[in-house]
Amino acid sequence: MSGLEQLYQQIIMDHAKHPHGTDLAAGEKTSHQRNPVCGDEVTLALRWDAAGDRIADVAWEGSGCSISQASASLLATLAEESAAEGAAWTPEELTALIAEFREALRSRGAIALDEERFGDAAALSGVSKYVARVKCAMLAWVAAEDLLVRRAGEGR
Amino acid sequence: MQRTRYRPRRSRPAQRLPGGTAYPGGVLAAPLTSAEIEGIRARFPILRREVNGHPLVYLDSAATAQKPDSVIDAESDFLRTSNAAVNRGAHSLAGEATEAYEDARGAIARFLGVDDDEIVFTSHATEALNLVAYSLGTASIGASSPGRGAGSHPGAAPFALREGDEIVVTELEHHANLIPWQELAARTGATLRYIPALDHGGLDPEAAARIIGERTRVLAVTHVSNVTGGVTPLDRLVPLARAVGALVVLDACQSAPHLPLRPRELDVDIAVFSGHKLYGPTGIGVLYGRAELLDALPPFLYGGSMITTVTMERAEYLPAPHRFEPGTPRLSQAVGLAAAIRFVEEVGMERIAATEHVLAARLLDGLARVPGVRILGADNPAPRVALASIVVDGVHAHDAGQVLDDRGIAARVGHHCAQPLHRRFGVSASLRLSAGIHTTEDELDRAIDAVAGIRPFFGLGEGAGA
Numbered sequence: 168m169s170g171l172e173q174l175y176q177q178i179i180m181d182h183a184k185h186p187h188g189t190d191l192a193a194g195e196k197t198s199h200q201r202n203p204v205c206g207d208e209v210t211l212a213l214r215w216d217a218a219g220d221r222i223a224d225v226a227w228e229g230s231g232c233s234i235s236q237a238s239a240s241l242l243a244t245l246a247e248e249s250a251a252e253g254a255a256w257t258p259e260e261l262t263a264l265i266a267e268f269r270e271a272l273r274s275r276g277a278i279a280l281d282e283e284r285f286g287d288a289a290a291l292s293g294v295s296k297y298v299a300r301v302k303c304a305m306l307a308w309v310a311a312e313d314l315l316v317r318r319a320g321e322g323r
Numbered sequence: 324m325q326r327t328r329y330r331p332r333r334s335r336p337a338q339r340l341p342g343g344t345a346y347p348g349g350v351l352a353a354p355l356t357s358a359e360i361e362g363i364r365a366r367f368p369i370l371r372r373e374v375n376g377h378p379l380v381y382l383d384s385a386a387t388a389q390k391p392d393s394v395i396d397a398e399s400d401f402l403r404t405s406n407a408a409v410n411r412g413a414h415s416l417a418g419e420a421t422e423a424y425e426d427a428r429g430a431i432a433r434f435l436g437v438d439d440d441e442i443v444f445t446s447h448a449t450e451a452l453n454l455v456a457y458s459l460g461t462a463s464i465g466a467s468s469p470g471r472g473a474g475s476h477p478g479a480a481p482f483a484l485r486e487g488d489e490i491v492v493t494e495l496e497h498h499a500n501l502i503p504w505q506e507l508a509a510r511t512g513a514t515l516r517y518i519p520a521l522d523h524g525g526l527d528p529e530a531a532a533r534i535i536g537e538r539t540r541v542l543a544v545t546h547v548s549n550v551t552g553g554v555t556p557l558d559r560l561v562p563l564a565r566a567v568g569a570l571v572v573l574d575a576c577q578s579a580p581h582l583p584l585r586p587r588e589l590d591v592d593i594a595v596f597s598g599h600k601l602y603g604p605t606g607i608g609v610l611y612g613r614a615e616l617l618d619a620l621p622p623f624l625y626g627g628s629m630i631t632t633v634t635m636e637r638a639e640y641l642p643a644p645h646r647f648e649p650g651t652p653r654l655s656q657a658v659g660l661a662a663a664i665r666f667v668e669e670v671g672m673e674r675i676a677a678t679e680h681v682l683a684a685r686l687l688d689g690l691a692r693v694p695g696v697r698i699l700g701a702d703n704p705a706p707r708v709a710l711a712s713i714v715v716d717g718v719h720a721h722d723a724g725q726v727l728d729d730r731g732i733a734a735r736v737g738h739h740c741a742q743p744l745h746r747r748f749g750v751s752a753s754l755r756l757s758a759g760i761h762t763t764e765d766e767l768d769r770a771i772d773a774v775a776g777i778r779p780f781f782g783l784g785e786g787a788g789a
Binding site for chain 1: 375719720721722725726729736737738751752781782
């Protein structure tokens with residue numbers, strides 16, 4: 168598989184064309200992130216369970232390149248799958264996951280995303296060889312991180 | 324109240340370049356031959372490298388140009404043999420460095436057909452435009468209060484802006500020739516207006532005639548659009564500004580590397596360009612200003628190297644250009660830029676322009692034949708440099724650029740610091756291919772072929788909208 172094919176794996180192309188989790192509703196607490204270089208945009212919300220302890224769902228909307236849009240879709244899918252398996256993320260777990268994601272993407276190809284932890288989102292490993300695209304893949308994850316930090320700041 | 328209007332002392336009629344049009348000037352000169360282009364290519368060491376297993380095809384010269392050996396050598400030789408602080412110190416090395424710096428200024432003045440003291444070195448073209456805007460802002464301090472002159476720079480009174488005055492730009496501008504004017508308008512109470520872009524990305528001289536009027540004090544316009552490559556019809560716009568005594572500021576960043584640039588023939592007051600787009604170093608820009616204008620405008624940055632006498636209360640400033648060059652100047656960069664100018668002069672700007680004309684036609688014709696590709700400004704009848712921005716149907720510019728990169732083709736993706744023009748075209752980003760002095764027709768064909776492969780790579784049909 169060429170570098171380009173690794174970057175644009177079928178999973179990524181599918182998510183870019185048919186994104187998951189794009190059911191953001193009006194009035195949700197969101198984080199809006201943009202990549203000023205190319206205009207990629209993602210607005211994302213974390214939906215909490217009844218107790219407010221764990222993330223039940225991730226919803227977003229956005230526009231931009233296939234990497235940025237697929238990455239948001241893959242994050243939403245991973246959240247949904249984790250919740251369905253009874254392993255919905257705590258804020259600490261998602262924070263750790265985002266850190267791991269960032270470390271792999273910034274590794275210039277040295278670290279692959281663990282399929283056990285990231286599921287289909289592990290297909291984004293190919294992005295790490297393309298320094299200019301790391302920001303695209305990070306966009307939705309930075310939005311989630313921003314929401315977690317703001318929530319912690321509010322004392323929750 | 325009667326206002327003093329700026330009337331250039333040395334006003335010259337707008338002349339056209341030989342050949343009848345501003346560009347490409349009919350037959351100004353013969354295009355470079357393939358053998359000549361090969362010779363030029365041999366002087367660019369970076370063109371010998373491969374990218375992703377392919378020989379590099381560098382089509383991002385509009386963002387920054389590659390450097391020939393002579394520029395790299397000039398900069399490094401200066402640092403190895405002559406480096407010293409200029410305009411101070413009695414030692415021989417300081418003298419040599421000062422001479423090299425002022426010689427560089429002279430080389431740039433001759434390149435533009437202007438006087439040495441009309442050339443100011445800045446950090447980049449962006450700083451040059453900010454310099455003008457800030458200087459006009461300083462000239463305007465107090466101008467809106469009745470009975471007050473132009474602050475502490477009375478000589479600059481004719482340039483003061485106040486409420487009711489208008490600054491005119493165009494919808495084509497790079498952010499660097501837009502935001503400084505937005506901010507100047509906000510600081511002075513003047514109104515910012517713009518000449519809208521037509522559907523094809525050109526400017527309508529009739530709209531310009533409606534917008535440029537008695538209230539206009541500044542017209543700031545690009546010479547060549549960095550998105551469409553179209554050349555601005557200055558011969559129609561500048562007389563409108565002249566008729567009302569407005570200052571004309573020309574952003575020549577995208578023209579200086581491609582066309583003969585003669586600010587006096589274009590009858591503009593200010594022209595700026597960047598060194599790094601003209602095969603020179605980064606970190607240096609050029610501001611040309613009409614001598615009497617530079618002498619009247621207040622300095623922008625204050626400090627060492629720009630003064631005559633300083634007391635604890637006040638300072639007196641050197642005449643232009645040094646009053647605009649505070650701090651330790653950009654020495655090796657100036658020397659490198661002079662080498663870059665010698666390089667393009669050896670090739671000949673007329674021949675470069677003639678070659679660009681051929682390359683532009685090849686690029687546009689080739690791209691127009693690719694299904695699902697829209698060229699921004701394709702229908703603009705204005706002359707153009709060899710640059711094209713495209714939108715590939717169904718594929719974001721960032722993804723499209725990645726396919727080209729995979730084939731060793733360097734192109735720019737994004738809004739190219741021209742968000743308003745992209746918005747005017749109804750897109751947020753595009754993929755830009757821009758040629759340089761070393762670009763061959765074969766390289767353009769390779770790029771066009773790669774563009775044709777973008778939609779198929781993403782599983783889209785050959786036709787548009789599939």
